[in-house]
Amino acid sequence: MTNRSPRRILSVGSYAEHLRVGALLRLETTGGLLLMAAAAIAIVWANSPAADSYFALRDLRVGPESLHLDLSLGAWAADGLLAVFFFLVGLELKNEFVAGDLRDPRTAMVPMVAAAAGVAVPALIYMLANLGAPETLRGWAIPAATDIAFAVAVLAIVGTHLPSALRLFLLTLAVVDDLIAIVIIAVVYTAELNLAALGLFLVPAAVYTVLVQRFPRWFAENRWAPWAILLPLAFVAWALLHASGIHATIAGVLLGFATPVRRKDPASGPGKGLAMTFEHNYRPLSTGFAVPVFAFFSAGVAVGGWDGLVDAVSSPVALGIIGGLVLGKPLGIVTSTFLLTRLTRANLDPTIRWIDLAGVGLLAGIGFTVSLLVGELSFGLGSDAGDAAKVGILLASVLAALLASLVLVPRNRRYRRATEAERRDADADGIPDAFDAAPHDPTISAERAG
Template sequence: MSGFARFLRIETTGGFLLLAATAIALVWANSPLDDSYRAIRDFHIGPESLHLNLSIGDWAKDGLLALFFFVAGLELKRELVVGELSDLRSAALPILAAVGGMLLPALIAVGVAWGEPGIERAWAIPVATDIAFALGVLALVGSRLPTAARVFLLSLAVVDDLGAIAVIAVLFTETFSVLAAAIAVAGLACYAYLQHRRVRAWWLYVPLAVVVWAAVHAAGIHATIAGVALGLLTRVRADAGEEHAPAVRLEHRLQPWSAGLAVPVFALFAAGVTISADSLGAVFSSAIPLGVVAGLLAGKFFGILGASALAVRLGVARLPGSLSWRDVAALAMLGGVGFTVSLLVAELSLDGEAAELAKAAVLIASAFAALAAAALLSRRNKVHARGAPTEPSD
């Protein structure tokens, strides 16, 4: 394994690359070379006969992000079968926190932008939490926090992503081809059979995955769903004499490509919004962008923290002994970092200037949430570094 691949597996690296790609996109799109940015992003390539004559931006959104969602699907499957989410009692707190962190932002977005054209789908923009960026911030400034903090955030983000995936599948399937869907189902069944038979030939899996992806895209379902489905069908339990299960091996090999290529390239072509005094003013004076900001900041924070407190108070979940409520509050603020999936939903749900303003709102809210969470986590990090006792009631 190369040193560069190991470097890309460090959680802070994915966050830094995502941030760098976003910064490049913003500078490029607001420079004298902005025409070249849009020309590259909107340049179409691919076979029209297969309905794959897509723009470079769409290839990044529909193609490269499928890799990101495949890795997310692998992680979700592992957590559900052998990880923290496999035990309902242990999983109750992050699951209910994630549900609260999805419902309240959506309700706030709808409440703020009620009656606005596009809100019937744009309410989903503040629902998601960016796993890579959130874990990167935690690793950077919260290294002394208990392991339970990372487990809580990771489990919450995985459930959060599952909800976002379901939203994408339901809201953004406009046309539906039965034939293409049947081909996709057949491909997934073949993949599951090969996994069941313990076949390890990559030259079978790669073409099969491409066929499934193309069929899902042609069916009218967002193509990233193909990545999730393939991830969930991958075996996560190692056989006797097998050092690692296929899901672990694949996640180990593909995570650097996801963190180092797929997500940064998507951000490069999704985050290039025009920033001006007028556009910034429009973010805070237009209903949908304002709903996105309020949803990501207030909705995520109070949704995650409130649902966690309610679950513990009702006795359906318990707070790990190593965590305090102030730790949970800092992690709840970190949940407001939307980025990848929120930018994707903004592109899918809105068009033109409305989409640009919504993406600007995602960037502003995510940046504020990341900075506020970093300040809170840094303070908690010092408390844990001193070995000060944590009390669940604080």
């Protein structure tokens, strides 16, 4: 029997994947900052003397009643604009599993198991906190999701010198986490199913699929074509899925999955597939408009002064969410990854340490966007439980970001010093140009960082 060397997990992946992820992180950083600003404006407005105007705006109903689309602006943001965000999630998921590092089942196993544990443990903590309040158990999925934009924005600020393997793990973990959240939304929060509307949904969805699969290059080269042809099809599909009883954002995910990742005409030379083209073109719409507007309409909660805030935080709903996101997420992620390294022949990539992974686990406790959506699906707008859920989500996300910063900022300093030491060593050897031109050895940096 031949000896096989231990397999590494959380490795840096291919160079092309690293470049793609880096570009994605830069875009998500901007979106995360806009997300925080929109949420802050909503919270201040909802607790100001002009709070009535905020809730009047959020509850203003627009749309054709005959088509069952006379929705409030808050519902349009949650069901409509957030479909754009989930369309990008669908594109990212398909790209990861078709052309990204997750196409290798051995590589995919670690973030998938970690994400599953990062969903199960927070849900369990929430249910334990709400055992005496069965009417609020419906919110068990609220602390299940990680907000990729918010988490990446924090990582970009505090982790400029952290290993790329750690950054890729956070992104992959959040992508798989989103997939699990999508399944939960589709299965758990579908009360009644209109089979006729669901059947009709398949018609525009099928036409969209045939078009993008048959003419991907044409849609990529003619930027007007997706807006003029695919967008109307997507809107009809969204409206029909909304009428079916399934949450309409799932339409965005399914259409994202239908978009081809690989080029079908390799003879025409290298280039991006249609999924990457759409991701590049439409991510600014999601991160710069759709998600911040959703945050603006969803984050506003009137806490009623200090006493109201104390009552909300001490409720089983808020306590379960805070415990699930701040404690459950890192516990599930780190513990499951540790067990995998002990039960298999996998080792951590040499560029990172377990303390680094703990910091990423804390970052995964930032559950803003999808958690707010699941909170609305669980309790509706304006209910006491819904308001308590918002308070819990906001406090937990801020607390998770602060705790992650306390862990990762010192680690970032260590990695920065290790990189500077490598540069000094290279300069002393008289080869500064060679050092600058070639990527440094991450193993040496890790050994120096300790």
